[in-house]
Amino acid sequence: MPRIPDLPGVPVPNRSEQELWLKQLVARLCQLDNERFPGSQPISFGTKDLAKLDSLDYWVCEKSDGVRVLLFVQTDIHTTDQAIYLIDRHNSYRQLNGLFFPHYEDPRMPLRNTIVDGELVVDLDPLTKQETLRYLAFDCLVIDDMNVMSKSLDKRFGRLQQCFYKPYSQMLKEYPHVAGGRPFDIKVKEVQLSYHVDDVFNVDIPALQHGNDGLIYTCVNTPYVPGTDHNILKWKPPSENSIDFRLVLRFPPAPKRPTEPDFFAKPIFELHVYCGDERGSRRYEMFDVMHVEDEEWEQMKASGEQLDDRIVEVHWDPEGEHWRMMRFRDDKPDGNYKSVVENIIKSIADGVGKDTLLAHSTSIRNAWKARQAGTQARPPQKPPPGPIAQHPLPPKPHPAPPSRADSEPAPHAEALYGPLTPSRYSKVSGPDMIAGMYR
Numbered sequence: 376m377p378r379i380p381d382l383p384g385v386p387v388p389n390r391s392e393q394e395l396w397l398k399q400l401v402a403r404l405c406q407l408d409n410e411r412f413p414g415s416q417p418i419s420f421g422t423k424d425l426a427k428l429d430s431l432d433y434w435v436c437e438k439s440d441g442v443r444v445l446l447f448v449q450t451d452i453h454t455t456d457q458a459i460y461l462i463d464r465h466n467s468y469r470q471l472n473g474l475f476f477p478h479y480e481d482p483r484m485p486l487r488n489t490i491v492d493g494e495l496v497v498d499l500d501p502l503t504k505q506e507t508l509r510y511l512a513f514d515c516l517v518i519d520d521m522n523v524m525s526k527s528l529d530k531r532f533g534r535l536q537q538c539f540y541k542p543y544s545q546m547l548k549e550y551p552h553v554a555g556g557r558p559f560d561i562k563v564k565e566v567q568l569s570y571h572v573d574d575v576f577n578v579d580i581p582a583l584q585h586g587n588d589g590l591i592y593t594c595v596n597t598p599y600v601p602g603t604d605h606n607i608l609k610w611k612p613p614s615e616n617s618i619d620f621r622l623v624l625r626f627p628p629a630p631k632r633p634t635e636p637d638f639f640a641k642p643i644f645e646l647h648v649y650c651g652d653e654r655g656s657r658r659y660e661m662f663d664v665m666h667v668e669d670e671e672w673e674q675m676k677a678s679g680e681q682l683d684d685r686i687v688e689v690h691w692d693p694e695g696e697h698w699r700m701m702r703f704r705d706d707k708p709d710g711n712y713k714s715v716v717e718n719i720i721k722s723i724a725d726g727v728g729k730d731t732l733l734a735h736s737t738s739i740r741n742a743w744k745a746r747q748a749g750t751q752a753r754p755p756q757k758p759p760p761g762p763i764a765q766h767p768l769p770p771k772p773h774p775a776p777p778s779r780a781d782s783e784p785a786p787h788a789e790a791l792y793g794p795l796t797p798s799r800y801s802k803v804s805g806p807d808m809i810a811g812m813y814r
Contacts, residue, residue, distance in 0.1 A: 379441065379497075379704075379706060380441060380442055380495050380496065380508055382442060382463060382495065383461075383471060383508070383558040383559065384469030384470050384558065385469060385472075386467065386468070387467070387468040389467070397449070397460065398468075400488075401413060401447065401490065404488055404490060404516075404522060405490065405516055405517065405522065405601065406522055406524070407601060410466075411466060412445075412462065412465075412466040413516060413601045414443065414464070414492060415514075415599060415600050415607060416602060416603050416604065416607075417607035417609035418603065418604075418605055418608060418718060419609055419611075419616065419721075420590075420608045420611075420722060421718075421721060421722050421726070422725050424592075424608050424727075425731075425735055427594075427606075427608070428569050428739045429738055429739055429742040431594050431595075431596065431606075432569070432594070432595040432596060432746070433568075433569035433592045433593060433595060433608075434528065434566045434567065434569065434592070434593050434595055435566070435567050435569050435571070435572050435590055435592050435593075436564050436567065436575065436590070437564075437565075437575055437580050437583065437589075437590060438587065438590055438591045438609060438611075439494045439564075439585060439587065439588065440496070440586030440588040441495050441496035441511075442495045442706045443464060444461045444462060444464075444493065444510075445462040445490055445491065445492055445493075445516075446461060446462075446490070446491040446510065447468075447489070447490050448476050448486055448488065448489040448491075449488055450486065450487045450488055455484065457475060457476065457485040457486070458470060459471040459476075464706065464707060464708060472556070472558070473556035473557045474558065475546075475553070476539065477542045477543065477546050478519070478542065479538040479539075479541065479542045482542055482546060486519055486539070486542070488517060489515070489517055489519060489539060490515065490517040491514070491515045491516075491539060492514040492516065493512040493513055493514075493564070494510070494511045494564075495509070495510050495511075495559065496508075496511060496586075497509075499584050499585070507584075508558070508559040509559055509562060509585075510559050510560070510561045510562070511562055511563070511564045512561065512564065513563070513566070515531050515535045515539065518534045518535070518538050519538055524598055524599040524600075524601075525599075527595060527596045528593055528597070535563060536563055540563050543561065567579070568743070569739050570736045570737070570743060571736075572733065572736055573733055573736060575590060576733070589609060589611035589615070590609075590610040591607065591608070591609055592607070593607050594607070610732065611722075612728060612729060613723055613726025613727070613728060616691070617688050617689060617719075618688070618690075618698075618716055618720075619688050619689075619709075619711045620647055620662060620686070620710045620711070620716075621659050621684065621686055621709070621710045622644060622645070622646065622647075622665070622684070622687040623683060624642040625642055625645060626638055626640060626642045641669065644665040644667050645661055645663075646662050646664060646665050646689065646698060647659040647660060647661055647662060648660055648710060648712075648713050648716050649710045649711060649712050650713050651712065659710075660713070663698060664697075664698070665687070665689055665697070665699070666692070666695060666699060667700065671700075685703050685705065686703065686707050686709065686710050687700055687702075687704065688700075688701045688702050688703070689701060
């Protein structure tokens, strides 16, 4: 399992005046009425989503196995001082040193307030075994004080490249010594048209120096949506679909002291599902149990790590018919919400395999070309009355990601439910012992 990077930078104190000010600024820049994490979240890919790829234009890229963070460039227009922050999914802020982003029109001036979406990964050179912390940018919400969330993906991606990455890359070429103090390298993620998914599988993924976690399909013509976006599809092979739960350990009673738990015995590994917030506290319900082999339990004990009350990523083992642990996800504040869990389970049962995805590429391509041809074949508008007929404007070219040959090699560019009944398994309100097993 690839290494998940630790986030660099100095944490902004929780609930401090600085954090409050930053969250208010980000909410204003994103034109939101709340101060939650403004990033979008994909839904799991299912068989029905093949029809989406036929009916709408999508771009596809590999899904990196890293930490999702927003990069926030905050510039004071009066002093031209620039500060850089990372915003994680906990909606926590970390201030970075060693980064500067020049303005795309005048590189002597700083780029103004900008929010970029991306993933922090650890690249491992296969020859030198040297690790490089790298930020892979794939979208943007705000560029140079301008909110671009309502624009289509192709427009946002163009701003990301031309206004954010290109001037930054040019600065490093002209002043290479600046690269020495950076906390991480920055690239723009490679993207393909949806019917070129074979290139992602056969070219892009094999060339990666970091872990891959499937594919991401993003609709070209829709805006950036904070929270769950049903136009962003996360594909994984059905056997590799994973779910994040909160792990709760319950130990059997001690042989000679039945009223006390036996912490030396192997516990039951309960998986609790996130059910939202209630009266200021997070609610979890017992969902299922995770299978752990005896040797694995011994290794867990030997590690000395805290196991209880952590977010754990698991996958379904169809042979053993049980959940198996993949890793802890300390980068996530909560497990997957209950409705998300149900959708992922549907994806596991109704998943789309790689071969099916590849075989459907021809259908996607034909539908894309038909839409494009339909746009081009649209009859011209009747000219207005007058002695001189006005020629219709040429059709707007179809959006497509920048090709590797045409540009400077751009770096590898979740049902609503009624009230939930209280659970006797609840960590907060449940008893200390159930069926003879201790919390």
